[in-house]
Amino acid sequence: MKEEKNFFRSRHWKVFLVTMAIALPIFVLSTFEDLFLILVVSFTLTFILKPIVDYIENLGAVRWFAVLLVFTGLGSIVVLVIFLLLPVITTQVSQISAAFGKDQLPKMLNELSTQISFQVPFLKSEAIREQLNSALIAFGNAAGSTLSSLVGTAASLMIVPFITFFLLNDYYSMQKSFIRNMSNKYFEMTLNILNKIEDQLSKYIRGTVTESAIVAVLYTICYFSFGINYATVLGMIGGITNVIPFAGPFIGAIPVLLISIIQFGDLSMLPWIAIITIGIQQIDQMLIQPAVFSRIMDIHPLTMFIVILVGNETLGVMGMVLAVPIYTIILVTAKETNWGLKNYRITQV
Numbered sequence: 001m002k003e004e005k006n007f008f009r010s011r012h013w014k015v016f017l018v019t020m021a022i023a024l025p026i027f028v029l030s031t032f033e034d035l036f037l038i039l040v041v042s043f044t045l046t047f048i049l050k051p052i053v054d055y056i057e058n059l060g061a062v063r064w065f066a067v068l069l070v071f072t073g074l075g076s077i078v079v080l081v082i083f084l085l086l087p088v089i090t091t092q093v094s095q096i097s098a099a100f101g102k103d104q105l106p107k108m109l110n111e112l113s114t115q116i117s118f119q120v121p122f123l124k125s126e127a128i129r130e131q132l133n134s135a136l137i138a139f140g141n142a143a144g145s146t147l148s149s150l151v152g153t154a155a156s157l158m159i160v161p162f163i164t165f166f167l168l169n170d171y172y173s174m175q176k177s178f179i180r181n182m183s184n185k186y187f188e189m190t191l192n193i194l195n196k197i198e199d200q201l202s203k204y205i206r207g208t209v210t211e212s213a214i215v216a217v218l219y220t221i222c223y224f225s226f227g228i229n230y231a232t233v234l235g236m237i238g239g240i241t242n243v244i245p246f247a248g249p250f251i252g253a254i255p256v257l258l259i260s261i262i263q264f265g266d267l268s269m270l271p272w273i274a275i276i277t278i279g280i281q282q283i284d285q286m287l288i289q290p291a292v293f294s295r296i297m298d299i300h301p302l303t304m305f306i307v308i309l310v311g312n313e314t315l316g317v318m319g320m321v322l323a324v325p326i327y328t329i330i331l332v333t334a335k336e337t338n339w340g341l342k343n344y345r346i347t348q349v
Contacts, residue, residue, distance in 0.1 A: 179191055229259055
């Protein structure tokens with residue numbers, strides 16, 4: 001009985017309680033997918049923009065004006081980028097839609113099935129055409145469902161700028177209010193945990209955005225060099241899907257393959273698309289990630305793999321994307337709580 005009492009007063013038990021206090025709210029919020037996504041995007045933007053707001057505030061501006069200035073600057077950049085890229089993207093998207101029109105698709109399937117049958121004689125063109133048609137119908141249904149979901153999600157995300165504004169404006173006051181409610185003996189430890197979580201997440205988010213942008217540029221250059229149409233749109237898709245661990249590069253390669261089939265009428269670009277995808281992933285893993293992240297994510301590859309699988313089982317694609325940062329929050333909380341309880345001598349058991 002005495003050992004049981006000592007355990008519930010021990011450092012390990014307190015580490016467990018603090019970690020659960022962080023992990024459980026995240027798990028509960030994740031069941032409300034739209035709300036969870038809004039909060040994730042808002043906090044992501046907050047961590048990206050906060051250093052800029054802090055810098056302007058340190059120059060002497062009041063915080064609300066610094067936030068407003070950053071929002072104005074960011075909005076101007078977004079408008080400029082849209083103004084420059086929208087005509088290109090709109091043109092390419094309309095051309096892609098036309099390429100998948102009712103008249104073009106059957107013709108493309110006939111030509112492709114005939115060529116495959118010619119190269120592989122024991123495969124009949126009719127069977128190949130039926131399989132290709134079924135695959136394209138399934139892909140079209142999935143794409144349509146995804147697009148409808150994205151439209152609904154985009155409508156929900158309209159509230160993100162308002163939440164982000166208040167998070168940036170009241171960031172330190174909310175932090176002080178949270179810490180003020182802590183017992184004095186836990187003050188330093190709590191502040192240390194919050195600072196470490198903020199530091200790790202800020203580096204991870206900024207690193208991920210930078211990595212995706214570089215990968216998107218590399219894909220665009222490669223597709224353009226090989227003469228594949230709509231290189232800008234396809235490169236952006238490759239950069240965006242790159243944030244999905246493991247499966248992202250292959251998901252991004254599917255529309256490239258479909259466009260190349262329509263453009264060239266055969267599978268001649270398949271080897272080159274595979275080489276581009278694998279080559280850029282090797283560059284990403286060997287050069288971009290080490291340079292951008294600089295060892296900020298001290299996680300064993302096997303642990304990361306398991307964490308991502310768990311994320312996929314719980315939240316699907318969004319879970320795969322958020323698995324590593326959520327794991328980082330829980331891991332930092334556990335490590336820093338253990339360190340704080342030990343070094344600040346809050347408990348000696």
